Amino acid sequence: xxxxxxxxxxxxxxxxxxxxxxxxxxxxxxxxxxxxxxxxxxxxxxxxxxxxxxxxxxxxxxxxxxxxxxxxxxxxxxxxxxxxxxxxxxxxxxxxxxxxxx
Numbered sequence: 001x002x003x004x005x006x007x008x009x010x011x012x013x014x015x016x017x018x019x020x021x022x023x024x025x026x027x028x029x030x031x032x033x034x035x036x037x038x039x040x041x042x043x044x045x046x047x048x049x050x051x052x053x054x055x056x057x058x059x060x061x062x063x064x065x066x067x068x069x070x071x072x073x074x075x076x077x078x079x080x081x082x083x084x085x086x087x088x089x090x091x092x093x094x095x096x097x098x099x100x101x102x
Contacts, residue, residue: 003057003059004058004059004060004061005057005092005093006054006056006058006064006089006090006091006092007053007054007055007089007092008054008087009051009052009053009088009089010024010051010052010053010054010086011048011052011085012050012051012052013050013083013085014050016083016085017050019083020083023080023085024042024080024085026079027076027080028042030072030076031056034063035063036062037059037067038056038058039056039057040056040057041054041055042054042055043055054089061091
């Protein structure tokens, strides 16, 4: 099975971390129920705790796109935007790897 990797660099607005994290969790809960979702992990920057990276894995590009085009996802995503959460997101293809990390 081919996997499709999604990365989303997220920056929470200062003073809104708890609200932004709760809104992000709502998006994650929604995605868990979507066809083709395999899993995701959120990483926090040690130098800038307001910056996080979400690493998601999907079974196909089509299933990812169907999920993010869903009206419920759009509404949940809008809440992040309304809170001032900055995001840079895209699907990525693996090009090369070193070592044995998954």
